[in-house]
Structures are given as structure tokens and as C-alpha cells.
Amino acid sequence: MNVVENDPLPPPVGGVLWSMAGDIRMLLTLPPALTMQVARPAVGAGVDDHSVFRTDPWGRGVRSLVSLQLWVYGGAGAAEEGRRLRQLHKTIQGTDAHGRAYHALMPAHYAWVHATGFPVFRHAQRYLGRPFTEAQERQLYAEWLQVGRILGIHDRDMPQTIEEFWPYYHKVLADELEQNVVVRELLSTDPTLPVPDRGPRWLRLLLRLSWPWLRPRFARCRRFVSIGLMPPDARRALGLEWTDAQERRLRRLGWVVRAVVPALPERLRFLPIARRARQAARRH
Numbered sequence: 001m002n003v004v005e006n007d008p009l010p011p012p013v014g015g016v017l018w019s020m021a022g023d024i025r026m027l028l029t030l031p032p033a034l035t036m037q038v039a040r041p042a043v044g045a046g047v048d049d050h051s052v053f054r055t056d057p058w059g060r061g062v063r064s065l066v067s068l069q070l071w072v073y074g075g076a077g078a079a080e081e082g083r084r085l086r087q088l089h090k091t092i093q094g095t096d097a098h099g100r101a102y103h104a105l106m107p108a109h110y111a112w113v114h115a116t117g118f119p120v121f122r123h124a125q126r127y128l129g130r131p132f133t134e135a136q137e138r139q140l141y142a143e144w145l146q147v148g149r150i151l152g153i154h155d156r157d158m159p160q161t162i163e164e165f166w167p168y169y170h171k172v173l174a175d176e177l178e179q180n181v182v183v184r185e186l187l188s189t190d191p192t193l194p195v196p197d198r199g200p201r202w203l204r205l206l207l208r209l210s211w212p213w214l215r216p217r218f219a220r221c222r223r224f225v226s227i228g229l230m231p232p233d234a235r236r237a238l239g240l241e242w243t244d245a246q247e248r249r250l251r252r253l254g255w256v257v258r259a260v261v262p263a264l265p266e267r268l269r270f271l272p273i274a275r276r277a278r279q280a281a282r283r284h
Helices: 016-020 024-038 041-050 057-073 077-089 107-115 117-128 134-150 162-175 181-186 201-228 232-237 244-263 272-283
Strands: 093-095 101-103
Touching (some): 016 057, 024 117, 041 093, 057 272, 077 134, 107 117, 107 162, 162 232
């Protein structure tokens, strides 16, 4: 591990992100955040041109999830993971659908990808847990800024207070977001998704046999969660329909999740990296 003096530290043990980023409920927030990220033309073009999300969606998903967990629970390795990501993105460049040159590390685009997590976590928490108090919301934003520093986002490129964040956020929604080819693919109910290739052999065999039946149902579920847990203002900016009946279904799903997940033992409730970090924190 290459630890550099004055590396930014991850969010604090016992903080808001420490409690929620490794909880399995967090998995439901990833589809809406990703959809908002790629709806910015430069980000969508970068994913369209350079990502393996079509050919290796499951591997890409696992790698992204591991990376996200390291930002919060990686200790001294969090900043190293940030450096690895910046190195990975150095060659990602091209031209978006409007003929504008982009580079993955351009501050406006890089910061937006990170920024989407805050409004999505805030909105999803109203369904999947207890809504944040004002103090918790402010702490979450401060911790999200700290994660941004781990990723190499300069303070000058991210609003430093919640009061500054919302005008920035609404301006991006109004001026930038659009339904592009990647957004439409992520929300498709008939995607070209390969059979999942992760997990034990028996599970992979079961999925291979049942995938023709599971695939469209998985796609419909992904679309439902992506749109439902997306903040309503972002949903409107993308022109995505959301009915009262769908809202009632989402609230019922939230009720089940809130009842079941907190009752699970830690080994089932938290993802592996988070679980190990929590155990180590208790020991020390």
C-alpha cells in the first residue's frame, strides 16, 4: 500500500456514511445514482465509449462496489484507491453527442459523478430507513465532501455547504441532464444482459438455467428502483414518468426493507469490506 503523507482520511468511524455505506440497502441506491451520472452528456459518452458495462456488467458492478466501500472503510488504503481511480480515468476522453470534447477528469464532470450520491442517499433514506434529521443531513454532506477529497476532487470544484449545493445541483439538472443512449439502456426493460458469472458454481448454474425467465424481471426491477429512488426533481429533468401506483409500490417495498434489514445479523446486513472494518473498529 502506497501511503502518502497528508493523504485525506476517510469519513469517521461511527459517522453517517460508516453506518449506511456498507449496509445492503445501499445497493438499491446505486442504479438511480448511476443513471443520474450518465445523464450528463460527457459522462454518458465516456461510459458509452470506454466502459465494459455492456460486455462485463457484473464484473464492472463488483469492482465499482468494492471501490466505493474502500472510500469509506479502507482506512489508510482509501486515498490509494482514489489515486488508482484517477490513474484509470486519465485516458478516458473523446467527444460527446453534442460534439464537445470531454475528459473523465475534467472537474465539472468528475465532481458531478461524485455529487449525485448525496441527493440519492438523502432521498432513498426516506423509504429505506428513517429520514435524516437536519444535523445528520449536514454531517452526511460534510462526509461526502471528505470522500470527494479522497477521490481527488478539489474543494473549489464542489459546493462546500448544503446551501451552496442545491443551486449547483438544480443548475446541472436544468442545463445538462438528458436521456441519452446510456440512460435508455440502463432503464430498458429488455436489455442485452449476459448471465451473471459471479458467485458459487451452483448459483451460476442455477442462474444460467433460469436467466431467460429472470432477465426481464430483473430489468423491470432495476428500472423501478432507478426511477423511484431517484430524487423527483432529477426524475422530472429526465422526463421519466412516475405514477401514484408506482409510488405506493415503492412505499410498500420500503416498509418491508425497513422491517427486515435491521433485524438481520451483521454478517448478512453488511457487505464484506464494511463488516470487516466494523469488526476491526470494535477490536481497537
